[in-house]
Amino acid sequence: DAGVIQSPRHEVTEMGQEVTLRCKPISGHDYLFWYRQTMMRGLELLIYFNNNVPIDDSGMPEDRFSAKMPNASFSTLKIQPSEPRDSAVYFCASSLGTVRYGNEQFFGPGTRLTVL
Amino acid sequence: GNSVTQMEGPVTLSEEAFLTINCTYTATGYPSLFWYVQYPGEGLQLLLKATKADDKGSNKGFEATYRKETTSFHLEKGSVQVSDSAVYFCALSDRETSGSRLTFGEGTQLTVNP
Numbered sequence: 001d002a003g004v005i006q007s008p009r010h011e012v013t014e015m016g017q018e019v020t021l022r023c024k025p026i027s028g029h030d031y032l033f034w035y036r037q038t039m040m041r042g043l044e045l046l047i048y049f050n051n052n053v054p055i056d057d058s059g060m061p062e063d064r065f066s067a068k069m070p071n072a073s074f075s076t077l078k079i080q081p082s083e084p085r086d087s088a089v090y091f092c093a094s095s096l097g098t099v100r101y102g103n104e105q106f107f108g109p110g111t112r113l114t115v116l
Numbered sequence: 117g118n119s120v121t122q123m124e125g126p127v128t129l130s131e132e133a134f135l136t137i138n139c140t141y142t143a144t145g146y147p148s149l150f151w152y153v154q155y156p157g158e159g160l161q162l163l164l165k166a167t168k169a170d171d172k173g174s175n176k177g178f179e180a181t182y183r184k185e186t187t188s189f190h191l192e193k194g195s196v197q198v199s200d201s202a203v204y205f206c207a208l209s210d211r212e213t214s215g216s217r218l219t220f221g222e223g224t225q226l227t228v229n230p
Contacts, residue, residue, distance in 0.1 A: 004159070031216055043160075043205065043220045056217060091159050098216040099209040102148040102167040105218060107159030
Protein backbone atom coordinates (compact mmCIF):
# COMPACT_ATOMS: atom_id res chain seq x y z
CA ASP A 1 0.00 0.00 0.00
CA ALA A 2 1.20 3.52 -0.73
CA GLY A 3 0.31 4.81 2.70
CA VAL A 4 -1.57 8.02 3.38
CA ILE A 5 -1.15 10.41 0.46
CA GLN A 6 -1.29 14.17 0.87
CA SER A 7 -1.12 16.91 -1.70
CA PRO A 8 0.37 19.33 -2.25
CA ARG A 9 3.53 18.75 -0.19
CA HIS A 10 4.28 22.45 -0.11
CA GLU A 11 1.95 25.39 -0.59
CA VAL A 12 2.86 29.06 -0.57
CA THR A 13 0.01 31.52 -0.86
CA GLU A 14 -0.85 35.08 -0.06
CA MET A 15 -3.06 36.24 2.75
CA GLY A 16 -6.72 36.19 1.78
CA GLN A 17 -6.43 33.39 -0.73
CA GLU A 18 -8.28 30.09 -0.50
CA VAL A 19 -6.19 27.03 0.25
CA THR A 20 -7.28 23.42 -0.24
CA LEU A 21 -5.33 20.53 1.18
CA ARG A 22 -6.04 16.99 0.02
CA CYS A 23 -5.74 13.58 1.59
CA LYS A 24 -6.17 10.01 0.42
CA PRO A 25 -6.31 7.59 3.36
CA ILE A 26 -5.11 4.01 3.30
CA SER A 27 -7.65 1.85 1.53
CA GLY A 28 -10.06 0.20 3.94
CA HIS A 29 -9.35 2.53 6.84
CA ASP A 30 -12.51 3.88 8.45
CA TYR A 31 -11.07 6.76 10.50
CA LEU A 32 -9.47 9.89 9.08
CA PHE A 33 -7.82 12.66 11.09
CA TRP A 34 -6.54 16.14 10.27
CA TYR A 35 -3.77 17.62 12.45
CA ARG A 36 -1.84 20.86 12.47
CA GLN A 37 1.72 21.14 13.74
CA THR A 38 3.49 24.36 14.71
CA MET A 39 6.47 25.14 16.90
CA MET A 40 4.35 27.22 19.24
CA ARG A 41 1.34 24.94 19.67
CA GLY A 42 2.75 21.53 18.87
CA LEU A 43 0.48 18.91 17.32
CA GLU A 44 -3.23 19.77 17.35
CA LEU A 45 -6.14 17.61 16.23
CA LEU A 46 -8.44 19.68 14.04
CA ILE A 47 -11.16 17.20 13.09
CA TYR A 48 -11.74 13.51 12.58
CA PHE A 49 -14.14 11.40 10.55
CA ASN A 50 -15.52 7.91 10.98
CA ASN A 51 -16.98 6.26 7.89
CA ASN A 52 -16.91 9.66 6.14
CA VAL A 53 -18.95 11.35 8.89
CA PRO A 54 -17.36 14.16 10.95
CA ILE A 55 -17.28 13.05 14.58
CA ASP A 56 -15.37 15.76 16.41
CA ASP A 57 -14.53 19.15 14.92
CA SER A 58 -13.88 20.91 18.20
CA GLY A 59 -10.27 21.54 17.19
CA MET A 60 -11.13 23.53 14.08
CA PRO A 61 -9.83 26.97 14.96
CA GLU A 62 -12.55 29.08 13.37
CA ASP A 63 -15.09 29.33 10.60
CA ARG A 64 -12.39 29.95 8.05
CA PHE A 65 -11.53 26.26 8.29
CA SER A 66 -13.73 23.54 6.82
CA ALA A 67 -13.21 19.85 6.11
CA LYS A 68 -15.10 17.37 3.99
CA MET A 69 -14.93 13.68 3.25
CA PRO A 70 -17.17 13.00 0.24
CA ASN A 71 -16.12 9.36 0.03
CA ALA A 72 -13.96 6.80 1.77
CA SER A 73 -10.90 7.56 -0.31
CA PHE A 74 -10.72 11.34 -0.26
CA SER A 75 -10.83 14.25 2.17
CA THR A 76 -10.14 17.97 1.91
CA LEU A 77 -9.25 20.67 4.40
CA LYS A 78 -10.03 24.16 3.18
CA ILE A 79 -8.97 27.51 4.58
CA GLN A 80 -10.80 30.55 3.27
CA PRO A 81 -9.54 33.21 3.61
CA SER A 82 -6.04 32.20 4.67
CA GLU A 83 -4.02 34.25 7.17
CA PRO A 84 -0.28 34.24 8.03
CA ARG A 85 -1.02 32.58 11.38
CA ASP A 86 -2.31 29.55 9.47
CA SER A 87 1.24 28.78 8.39
CA ALA A 88 1.99 25.28 9.68
CA VAL A 89 2.45 21.68 8.63
CA TYR A 90 -0.88 19.94 8.17
CA PHE A 91 -1.00 16.18 8.57
CA CYS A 92 -3.64 13.72 7.56
CA ALA A 93 -3.78 10.33 9.29
CA SER A 94 -5.97 7.26 9.01
CA SER A 95 -6.65 4.16 11.08
CA LEU A 96 -8.46 0.87 10.79
CA GLY A 97 -10.73 0.84 13.78
CA THR A 98 -10.58 3.03 16.82
CA VAL A 99 -7.33 3.87 18.58
CA ARG A 100 -9.07 3.15 21.88
CA TYR A 101 -7.86 -0.42 21.80
CA GLY A 102 -4.40 0.27 20.47
CA ASN A 103 -4.98 0.50 16.72
CA GLU A 104 -2.30 2.50 14.95
CA GLN A 105 -2.81 5.85 13.26
CA PHE A 106 -0.86 6.09 10.00
CA PHE A 107 0.31 9.58 9.14
CA GLY A 108 0.86 11.13 5.76
CA PRO A 109 4.01 13.14 4.94
CA GLY A 110 2.25 16.43 5.60
CA THR A 111 1.61 19.64 3.68
CA ARG A 112 3.80 22.58 4.62
CA LEU A 113 1.65 25.71 4.25
CA THR A 114 3.14 29.17 4.17
CA VAL A 115 0.81 32.15 4.06
CA LEU A 116 2.56 35.40 3.20
CA GLY B 117 -9.46 15.76 31.00
CA ASN B 118 -6.72 13.65 29.51
CA SER B 119 -3.18 14.95 29.30
CA VAL B 120 0.33 13.75 28.54
CA THR B 121 3.48 15.34 29.93
CA GLN B 122 6.91 14.62 28.45
CA MET B 123 10.31 15.57 29.73
CA GLU B 124 11.52 18.84 28.37
CA GLY B 125 13.89 18.74 25.46
CA PRO B 126 15.94 18.96 23.49
CA VAL B 127 18.02 15.95 24.46
CA THR B 128 21.53 15.55 23.05
CA LEU B 129 23.46 12.31 23.44
CA SER B 130 26.56 10.68 22.06
CA GLU B 131 26.26 7.51 20.02
CA GLU B 132 25.87 4.35 22.16
CA ALA B 133 24.61 6.32 25.17
CA PHE B 134 21.58 5.19 27.17
CA LEU B 135 18.34 7.02 26.46
CA THR B 136 15.39 7.74 28.72
CA ILE B 137 12.54 10.04 27.76
CA ASN B 138 10.03 10.43 30.56
CA CYS B 139 6.30 10.41 29.94
CA THR B 140 3.51 10.67 32.49
CA TYR B 141 -0.18 10.85 31.84
CA THR B 142 -3.55 11.78 33.31
CA ALA B 143 -6.60 9.92 32.10
CA THR B 144 -10.06 9.24 33.45
CA GLY B 145 -10.33 5.77 32.00
CA TYR B 146 -7.98 2.96 31.11
CA PRO B 147 -5.89 4.29 28.29
CA SER B 148 -3.84 2.66 25.59
CA LEU B 149 -0.37 4.25 25.47
CA PHE B 150 1.81 4.94 22.46
CA TRP B 151 5.16 6.31 21.42
CA TYR B 152 5.33 7.89 17.99
CA VAL B 153 8.50 9.08 16.26
CA GLN B 154 8.85 11.86 13.69
CA TYR B 155 11.97 11.92 11.53
CA PRO B 156 12.91 15.22 9.86
CA GLY B 157 10.52 16.18 7.09
CA GLU B 158 8.22 13.23 7.67
CA GLY B 159 4.94 12.43 9.37
CA LEU B 160 4.67 10.61 12.66
CA GLN B 161 4.98 6.84 12.76
CA LEU B 162 4.17 4.41 15.52
CA LEU B 163 7.24 3.23 17.43
CA LEU B 164 5.60 1.06 20.08
CA LYS B 165 2.47 0.70 22.16
CA ALA B 166 0.97 -0.91 25.25
CA THR B 167 -2.72 -1.44 25.86
CA LYS B 168 -2.90 -2.52 29.49
CA ALA B 169 -1.06 -2.15 32.77
CA ASP B 170 2.35 -3.87 33.01
CA ASP B 171 2.51 -4.44 29.25
CA LYS B 172 5.88 -3.72 27.69
CA GLY B 173 6.01 -2.33 24.18
CA SER B 174 9.22 -2.78 22.20
CA ASN B 175 10.53 -2.04 18.72
CA LYS B 176 13.92 -1.27 17.12
CA GLY B 177 15.66 -1.56 20.49
CA PHE B 178 13.28 0.87 22.19
CA GLU B 179 11.15 -0.21 25.15
CA ALA B 180 8.46 1.28 27.35
CA THR B 181 6.46 -0.29 30.18
CA TYR B 182 2.91 0.74 31.07
CA ARG B 183 3.05 1.61 34.79
CA LYS B 184 -0.43 2.26 36.11
CA GLU B 185 0.73 2.91 39.68
CA THR B 186 2.96 5.78 38.58
CA THR B 187 0.89 6.72 35.49
CA SER B 188 4.05 6.57 33.40
CA PHE B 189 5.26 5.19 30.09
CA HIS B 190 8.94 6.10 29.89
CA LEU B 191 10.83 5.39 26.67
CA GLU B 192 14.24 3.72 26.92
CA LYS B 193 16.97 2.50 24.62
CA GLY B 194 20.22 0.96 25.75
CA SER B 195 22.45 2.27 22.97
CA VAL B 196 21.32 5.06 20.68
CA GLN B 197 22.49 5.59 17.12
CA VAL B 198 22.79 8.71 15.00
CA SER B 199 19.81 7.44 13.01
CA ASP B 200 17.62 7.69 16.14
CA SER B 201 17.76 11.48 15.92
CA ALA B 202 14.12 12.54 15.70
CA VAL B 203 11.22 13.96 17.69
CA TYR B 204 9.48 11.48 20.00
CA PHE B 205 5.84 11.87 21.04
CA CYS B 206 4.09 10.09 23.88
CA ALA B 207 0.33 9.69 23.37
CA LEU B 208 -2.71 8.08 24.91
CA SER B 209 -6.15 6.98 23.90
CA ASP B 210 -8.70 6.81 26.65
CA ARG B 211 -11.32 4.15 26.07
CA GLU B 212 -13.84 5.81 28.31
CA THR B 213 -14.04 9.42 27.30
CA SER B 214 -11.92 10.52 24.40
CA GLY B 215 -13.52 8.44 21.72
CA SER B 216 -11.13 7.64 18.94
CA ARG B 217 -8.74 10.54 19.36
CA LEU B 218 -5.16 10.49 20.56
CA THR B 219 -3.87 12.95 23.15
CA PHE B 220 -0.22 13.79 22.38
CA GLY B 221 2.54 15.14 24.55
CA GLU B 222 4.53 18.11 23.38
CA GLY B 223 7.29 16.02 21.84
CA THR B 224 10.96 15.61 22.76
CA GLN B 225 13.68 16.40 20.24
CA LEU B 226 16.54 13.87 20.37
CA THR B 227 19.87 14.53 18.69
CA VAL B 228 22.52 11.82 18.67
CA ASN B 229 26.04 12.87 17.79
CA PRO B 230 28.65 10.48 16.36
